Amino acid sequence: MKMKSKEIQVTGQETWTLFRLENDQGMSVHFLNFGGIITNISVPDWNGDSENVVLSYKNFEEYMENPGYLGALIGRVAGRIKQASFQLEGKEYQVEANEGEHHLHGGEKGFHQQIWEASPFENDGGIGVTLSHKSSDGEGGYPATIDVTVTYTLTDDNRLVIDYFAETDQTTVLTLTNHTYFNLSGQADTTIHDHTLRLNSSRFAELDDELIPTGEWINLNDTPFDFREQKLLGSSLSYETTQQKAANGGIDHFFLLDGKRKPDIRLEEETSRRTLEVETDQPGVVIYTSNNLPEGKFLVEGKTRKYSGVCIETQSSPASIHEAGFPEITLSPGEPYQSRTVFKFGIGATP
Template sequence: MKIETKEILGKWKEFTLTNDQGMAVSILNYGGIITRILVPDRDGMLENVVLGYKDYQHYVSDSNFFGALVGRVAGRIQGASFELDGKTYHLEENDGENHLHGGPAGFHSVIWEVVPFETAETIGLNLHYHSACGEGGYPGNVDITVTYELNNANQLSLTYTANSDQKTAFTMTNHSYFNLSGNLRSPVGGHHVTMESSKFVELDEQLIPTGKLLEVDGTPYDFRRGNLLRTGFESGFEQNKIAGNGYDHYFIFDDNREEKIVVRDEQSGRVLTVHTNQPGVVMYTSNMLDDSLEFKEAFSEKYLGVCFETQASPASLHHEGFPSVILNAEEVYKRQTVFTFGVEG
């Protein structure tokens, strides 16, 4: 196993973690962005399985959050404001009248302090950032550490640890767009997804949660026994149409299985398994992408990647019955998501 470092644009550093199987993960100190993940297909061919810009400079103005760490709160906050203990906090608007993924100066756009490490069985990076009270409109001084760790079983774990000196809103995620076909060979409509979730969050026309939880039974949102992503792309179901004929919804996990999500690509044989202690996930199928962006292997197009944004729900700031994003003073926030890459014949 090895860790390599190179300078990017004369101002950033990119760290590449490579295990003994040849799996490699490249991460910027800017935004904690995952720029590339190389994993084998069923024939042992190492190819990239995430979307990443060909020109790194495009990450500065990126509105798609490719590969980035997002926070303080991942997802949309209605009206760019929330109330906490009788006080209203006003956040920066960057999605119409709403606040998205921590705002324009969120964690995706800061320089993280990075310390590489190696253990007997893993290699990794500890990324640290201090978010000052009032940053983006949020209360509390928050210290955050995100650990990226790779082992020889082709498992990439992301561990998020944080604490605040005031009660605040906080839920982080990583915003990588996965495409198991390899080197962006084809869109993700043929990806077969199994997800342990029997309820998802209804959205309005602005993609803001209405406060209502919907049952997945009899809808294109039922992935409990597996379903192709194109099912939602091609359906006339109202919630799919609202999201741009795809998915951009929060699914609440059921608790009956440790493996929360399994993604299979029959063409390449690649399998992605997601384990997490987060209460749910936003699955976004890049419905808003057009053909104007240049990645390392191809130009962008609709449905070219799928995000699994494991997190709590910002809808909890305005509605009852959703997984809470409140972090109390001196409480330790500790969440982990593990992406395991394998193959099937």
């Protein structure tokens, strides 16, 4: 296994560091200390040919704005906060309204726009980098000073392990995730219609037409979002139902994980036969099929467009701020935030 790094000079910006991790099986992971952005994950297909299986901008400058949050760490709160406001311990807090009247993914200067301190390491478990950031009280409108670390570890059995840890000095809200877009074909100019998905969930949060949870849960029975058995992802990419229409012709929903069968999530692409298995201790996941991805940005291959990739955003739910019955995101002093998500890449059985 080996690790390399190099400096990236972006016009008018500070210098970023690009880390490259590579194991002995031909898998590599590249990411920036800016936003913790994953810019490349290359894994072999059934022929042994390695290709990048995540959406990546052709020019690093595109990550300066990154309207689609490609590859980025998301925080303080992943997802949407209704009306960009919430109450904690009897006090009202107003955060940035950066998507209409609502708050999305930590705001314009969220964790995806921060330069993180980086500490590389190598141990028996693999090689990786720990990224650290101190978010001050009032940053983005959020209460409390929090110390956050996110660790990326590459193992020799083709696992990318993401560990999240945070401590706060007063009560606040926090739920972190990673916003990488996967396209296992290795061909970013294709769509994800031919991927198949298995998702161990029996219900998802209903959305209104502004993608805000209504507070109701929908049972997956007889819906296009029932992926409890491996099923073609393309079958859900339409405007057939009210919930598909709300998400602009696909999925952008929070699914509550059952936790009864592992892996929690399994994605496969039939031509390359690449597989991605995801295991997490988070209570749920947002599956996002890039229905609203800003189009026309130059990628390493092709341009961004609708259905270019699928995000697997393991997290808790910001809907819990306003609605009962959702997994909580409150963080208190003396009770650290700690979570792990594992992305394991492999090759499926011969058809």
